[in-house]
Amino acid sequence: MVLEFEKPIADLELKLQEMKELAKGKQIDLSADIESLEEKIQTLKKETFQNLTRWQRVQLSRHADRPYSLDYIYEITNDFVELHGDRTVKDDKAMIGGLGDVDGRSVMFIGQQKGRNTKQRQERNFGMANPEGYRKALRLMKMAEKFGKPVVTLIDTPGAFPGLEAEERGQGEAIARNIRDMFMLKVPVICIIIGEGASGGALGIAIGDRVMMLENSWYSVISPENCSTILWRSWDYKEQAAEALKLTASDMLGNKLVDDIIPEPLGGAHKDMKGMAVNLKAAIKKALDELDKIKPEKRIEDRINKFSAMGVVKE
Template identity: 80%
Template sequence: MVLEFEKPIADLEHKLHEMIQLAKGKNIDLSADIHSLEDKLQTLKKETFQNLTRWQRVQLSRHGDRPYALDYIYEMTNDFIELHGDRTVRDDKAMIGGLGDIDGRTVMFIGQQKGRNTKQRQERNFGMANPEGYRKALRLMKMAEKFNKPIITLIDTPGAFPGIEAEERGQGEAIAKNLREMFKLRVPVICIIIGEGASGGALGIAIGDRVLMLENTWYSVISPESCSSILWRSWDYKEQAAEALKLTGPDMKNHGLIDGIIEEPLGGAHRNMLDMASRMKQTIIKSLKELDKMSPEKRITSRIEKFCSMGVVNE
């Protein structure tokens, strides 16, 4: 999958590949030309990805090859054990969770999971959780609190599932309850947006002591397409909507809505998933060490104060 703004890079990579194959096949020394093309490719990548528009970052967050929650979890842990069900309705495949070992410490992972192909996307409901998904997440959070295990949430959803059946089973109530209960959790909570972070669907597992975003992700009350359809009655203005929403990591950081940004490998997380997982793991370990120094009461107070201060304007 190649995005529109990545085509010049893809073309150059193709030329480089052809030159390497030609050198091997004809036994010709083209090392100087190959090095020159490699340098040119690296320069083009830096220029492209250091000057991305907000809409281009939205596109990267949805890239078909981008790692999902389980990809990161299996890479960061040695023995992840997935836990299922909300003990009320069913097991929501769009919301995953379980215990895993990270740097010798057991933590509770919770996240939204998308699918790679049509069958998986239907099974995972495109990463859009139902009420039972949020209730499963809360059940696992309470379990982590009971056994004094830190909680890591990985957020990647276009929103909570908006179907009639979800509303009938209490979608709004389930998310609202998660918000309330996450403020009171006595264990450290780290929330990381790894892809899309849309509306209450994301916020339902995003109340934490540390809220972080990967470099090429977005976090907003509404998607650019939906914003465009409301304001202009058309999806054609999604790029303008993305600029107006200011939904990227730097925007969120400047407004005090997140605590930090985790830099991605050049070209995006999908270019080097192992490197991205390593960066995320080191950030988690560092954050947990900082949070361990605080008492549960201090963490809760700080968590509440942080979110209560958002959007406050002094005149």
């Protein structure tokens, strides 16, 4: 999958591949031309990805090859054991969670999971959790608290599932309960937006001591398309909506709504999943080391104060 703004880079990369095949097949020395083209591609990549618009970053966050929660979890943990069910309705496949070993330390991972193909997308409900998904997440958080294990949440959702059956089973109540109870968890809580962070669907697992975003993720009360539909009665203004929403990682950090940005490999996380996992693991370990030094009561107080200060204007 090649995005519109990536096409000039893809064209040069195709030309480079053809040049290499020609040099190999015809036994011609094209090393100087190949080196020059490689430098040109690298320069173009840097220029392109350093100057992405907000809408282009939204597109990157949805890239079909972008790593999902389980990709990262399996990469950075040993012996991950997935846990299932909310003990009330059923097991929601859009919300995953379980215990994993991070360099000798047991961590409770919770995240939204999307699918790669049509069957998986239907099974995972496109990463949109039902109430039982949020109740499963809270059950696992309480279990982590009981056994003194830190919680790491990986957020990647276009929103909580908006279907009638979800509302009938208490979607709003489930998210609200998660938000309330996450404030009071005695263990360290780290929340990371790895792709899309839309509305209450994201916020339902995003109350933590440290809230971080991957470089090409977004976090907002509404998606650009839905914002465009409400304001202009059409999806055609989604780029303007993205600019107005100021939903990128740098926007969120500037507004003090997140604590840190985790850099991605050049071209996006999907270009080097293992490298991205290394960056993610390092950020998690650094945050845990910092939070371990703070007493639980102080962590809870700081957590409450941090979120209470958001959006407050002093005149």
